[in-house]
Amino acid sequence: MATQHSRAAARVMISPAVILLLGWMLIPLGMTLYFSFLRYNLLMPGTESFTGWDNYYYFLTDPAFSSAIVNTLILVGGVLAITTIGGVLFALLLDQPMFGQGIVRILVISPFFVMPTVSALVWKNMFMNPVSGLLASLWRFFGAQPVDWLSEYPLFSIVVIVAWQWLPFATLILLTAFQSLDQDQLEAAEMDGAxxxxxxxxxxxxxxARAITVVVLIQTIFLLSIFAEILVTTNGGPGTASTNLTYLVYAESLLRFDVGTGSAGGIVAVILANIVAIFLMRMIGKNLDA
Amino acid sequence: MGRITLDKVTKRFGEVEVIPPLDLTIEDGEFVVFVGPSGCGKSTLLRLIAGLEDVSGGEIRIDGRDATEVPPAKRGLAMVFQSYALYPHMSVRKNIAFPLRMANMDKAEQDRRIESAAKVLNLTDYLERRPGQLSGGQRQRVAIGRAIVREPAAFLFDEPLSNLDAALRVGMRLEISELHERLKTTMIYVTHDQVEAMTMADKIVVLRAGNIEQVGSPLDLYRSPRNLFVAGFIGSPTMNLLEGRAAQAHGAHTIGIRPEHLDLSRESGEWSGVVGVSEHLGSDTFLHVHDTGLADIVTVRASGEVELRHGDRVFLTPQADKLHRFGENGLRLA
Structure with a gap:
């Protein structure tokens, strides 16, 4: 019974967990916010001083910033397009009765279990390497000049690598959705002349629709913060050709040792992620009702 | 027009022969009910006619044309599924319009047909709703609506009422019968419920293990079942089937007598027994009579006012002209 008394007791009892969670989130956020207003360079310790909005000004006017925004959007959009369309098609295939269905399904799911750094390195060294990569051999077999994927098409290469990792996730979710489709509906549609x-x-x-919404929402959250794949393959380059917002923050803080500007970038990234989240929820969140 | 002829139609799933060669003719405008216990192949037979299953042998003709290899959509048949199979993301209007849209019908004609179907089925107020917002009976009507807008040669119903509660089922039964009276279109209706079969059919096809046991009007089947299976399947409560001494007295291996064709008396009669459970339905009372030496239970229909108690001794006399006699092979004796 939810009496006044038991409700108060419940609040007391869940408070440690809530306080821990709040601290876990709020302290780093608060510190980032604090650093973002400091002139804070790791090469000059002890000289921190308050600088107001300077860090934000430098971060937002940095030419790398606008290209990072564009790259982030291309990365997220490209991977989403490949994984949802590919996922629907794969799920449609895997839903067909066939020999060795169980093993094939496990094989399709398995890329998701490979950690991002490993899969990116595998792609970099075994597929996309212009000398020893599998794709280079393939190109040579047809008498073509091997492509140095990571320096000629860096962003495209990263989109491919990340899509390869996330395709199984989309396929898995969409396959379960296919399996819950009432066969009678398909037969009725067939009778109706479709x-x-x-x-x-x-x-x-x-x-x-609903499963696709789930896939898009969950993937967007993770794809906005892609980092490991870029770090181990292109290092954001050449130039800033494959630098996304996360990587730019990393570069500011730990390559240029400017923690202040990096923190400002972090705050900007948080705000942009929230804007994207609000838009996404507005656009497709209604699919989750009912 | 909707005359459907099955000529030596066979269906095998792998090694298992579900429907041995079967012949059947369904006349235009007839209301035919396929009835039988579950697993007797009645739904499979309907799906063969619909084209949702491929026949393993034989020929299906619709209005004289060979339709065996024709895809379902081109056969001019409409089907109502047990689960209704409505499209959940479309409004009622769009559900009903779907077959018309697929046929690329002109928009004004679509609207005209939808409006008239909605009027016939009392769905006019619900056209903009989604199937999820409708009750079971309304969904059933939408499914029928989706079938009638196509103006098919024949309607196929696959146990359409089994997901409804008892009261609604009786109502929908009447509505479907009335619809048939109005449209005069051939209807094939699959059910395991012999009451539905009796009340709705022009012609009943009793199936067992893919074989047609008997074809006839409801009263034909009731009055002169061709064999023991039909005798036991048609009628509720079921016919009393008696073997042994009592049957030999009538020169048969088994005799069948319906509960309403047994005369009840306290003083004298051909057989005697002890009253067990009595089911009072108000208009009638069904007495279960034990210890007759004939069968475990003999069911007797008595009037609603009968004053008999558990344990009373009663005498039963079968009405001689209503007695069904069956031979050792289960077939009816002339």
């Missing part, structure tokens, strides 16, 4: 394509667009895709 061909295979019509059935896909009018029956299957609307059924998947």
């Amino acid at each position: 061909g295979a394509l019509s059935r896909f667009f009018h029956i299957m895709l609307p059924h998947l």
Whole structure:
């Protein structure tokens, strides 16, 4: 019974967890906020002083900033497009009855279990390397000049690597959604004269809408903060061609030793992530109702 | 027009023959009910006619044309599923419009057909709702609406009422019967419920293990079942089937007598027994009579006012002209 008394007791009892969680989030956020208003350079310890909005001014007017924003959006958008479209198609394939279904499904899921640094290194050294990579061999087999993927198409390469990691996740979620589709609906549509394509667009895709929403929301959260794949492959380069916001913050703080500007960048990233989240929830969150 | 002929239609799933060669003709405008216990192949037969399953042998003709290899959409048949199979993300209007949209029908004609179907089925007020916001009976009507707008040659119903509660089922049964009277279109209706079969059908097809046991009007089947299976399946409560001494007295291996064709008396009669449970339905009372030496329980229909108690001794006399006699092979004796 939720009496006044038991509710008060409940509040007391959950308070340690809540306080811990709040501290966990608020202290780093507060410190970042504090650092972002300091002139704080790791090469000149002990000279920290309050500088007002200078750090924000330098960060936002840095030419790298606008390219980082564009790169982040391309990275998120590209990976989302590949994983949702590819995921729907893969799920459609895996939903068909076939020999060795269980093993094939596990194989498809497995890239998700490889940690990001490892998979990025595997791609870098075994696939995209212009001398010893598998793709280079393939190009040579057809008599073409091997492509140095990571320096010629750095952002595209990273999109491919990250999409490869997230495709299994999208496939898994969408496959379960396919499996919950009532077969009678498909048969009814068939009786109603809908061909295979019509059935896909009018029956299957609307059924998947909610699962696609979940995939897009969850992936966006993680894709905004892609870092390891960039660090171990291109280091954000050449120039800033593959620098996203997360990597730019890292570069400011730990490559240029300017913690103040880095912190300002961190705060900017938090604000942008929230704006994206609000838009996403507005646009597709309504799919999650009902 | 909707005359459907099945000629030696066979269905095998791998090694298992679900439907051995089967012949059946369904006349235009008929209300045919496939009835049988679960697993008897009645739904499979309907799906073969619909084209949702491929036949393993034989031929299906619709209005004289061979439709065996014709895809479901081109057969001109409409189906109502047990689960209704409505499209949950579309409004009622869009659900009903779906087959018309797929046929690229002109928009004004679509609207005209939707409006008239909605009027027939009392759905006009619900056209903008989603299926999730409707009750079971309303969903059922939407499913029927989606079928009738196509103006099909025949309607196929696959146990359409089994997801409804008892009261609604009776109501929908009447609505479907009335719809048939109005549209005069061929309807094929699958059910395991012999009451639905009896009340709705022009012609009942009793199926067992993929075989047609008997085809006939409800009263034909009731009055002269061709074999023991049909005798036991049609009618509620079921016919009393008696073997042994009592049957031999009538020159048969088994005799069948319906509960309403047994005369009840306290003084004298052909058989005697002790009253067990009596089911009072108000208009009638069904007495379970034990210890007759004929069968475990003999069911007797008595009037609603009968004053008999548990343990009373009663005498039963079968009405001789209503007695069904069956031979050793289970077939009816002339």
